[in-house]
Amino acid sequence: MSELSKIRLENELAKLGISRQLYVFKKVDSTNRWLVDNLTADSSAMVCVANEQTAGSGRSGRDWYSPPVGNIYFSYSVTLAPDVQDFSPLSLVIGLVVLRVLTMIGVTDVALKWPNDILRNNKKLAGILIEVKTIGRERIMVIGIGINVFMPANSEGSQWADIADTGLGVDDRERIIALILAESESVLPVFFEYGFERFKSEWNTADAWAGELVQILDHGNAVVSGIESGVDESGRLMVLSDTRLLKIHTGDLSLRKNHD
Numbered sequence: 001m002s003e004l005s006k007i008r009l010e011n012e013l014a015k016l017g018i019s020r021q022l023y024v025f026k027k028v029d030s031t032n033r034w035l036v037d038n039l040t041a042d043s044s045a046m047v048c049v050a051n052e053q054t055a056g057s058g059r060s061g062r063d064w065y066s067p068p069v070g071n072i073y074f075s076y077s078v079t080l081a082p083d084v085q086d087f088s089p090l091s092l093v094i095g096l097v098v099l100r101v102l103t104m105i106g107v108t109d110v111a112l113k114w115p116n117d118i119l120r121n122n123k124k125l126a127g128i129l130i131e132v133k134t135i136g137r138e139r140i141m142v143i144g145i146g147i148n149v150f151m152p153a154n155s156e157g158s159q160w161a162d163i164a165d166t167g168l169g170v171d172d173r174e175r176i177i178a179l180i181l182a183e184s185e186s187v188l189p190v191f192f193e194y195g196f197e198r199f200k201s202e203w204n205t206a207d208a209w210a211g212e213l214v215q216i217l218d219h220g221n222a223v224v225s226g227i228e229s230g231v232d233e234s235g236r237l238m239v240l241s242d243t244r245l246l247k248i249h250t251g252d253l254s255l256r257k258n259h260d
């Protein structure tokens, strides 16, 4: 499989009418880290892509396994509209963006796990890590996306899925990145103007674990268990615990199937 090419990516972006400052690396510690460190207020529309990450980071301080060449690792910046107060549902919206693009290119059986994991047959296909950097009065989001496209056979763990499993071609990674950036550009203005409410029903339709008995973990400790009942208009996860409907805010919590 060939390395991601800056020229091919530029061509794909041009086809979709997108202009961004592109930085494509053979190897970087983390595209999120690179972008957070290199952003400036007047260069906020940046994209950092890598063929390999040596210290890829995931949510809740976890690592993101990032072997060379086969997968997608990229981060891009978005300046937050000044009047957006609660941007936490943004991570759910970006999950939908990735899901839409994967579905568009023919990846079947994809679903979302709150807040923003993309699963295929209950295994993780893609993950999203969003960080915020404040420069002067600007709040800039760094949106990092990792998609397993072609995992080497001996890869760590067994809880992941990749696009290669679907039988689809895996040589079009530049197109996938460009489609995600384009979808993001068309969806984010809607989120900034109307909030998460516009996306709630689409998110709930794609919810992988609706109706399942789940545990909410905080730093690995179970704090609540109950029936996963979808998200509300603010993107909070609703969990029916005994007779109470709890609403869990997007944060440092994760969801696990309850095996009791």
Ligand code: BTN
Pocket (backbone or CB within 6 Å): 029, 030, 031, 032, 033, 053, 055, 056, 057, 058, 059, 060, 062, 064, 072, 073, 074, 075, 117, 126, 127, 128, 129, 144, 145, 146, 147
């Ligand atoms: C998760 O834990 O599910 C989030 C994983 C996010 C991984 C991506 S890969 C590109 C970007 N750079 C990083 O270091 N992390 C994100």
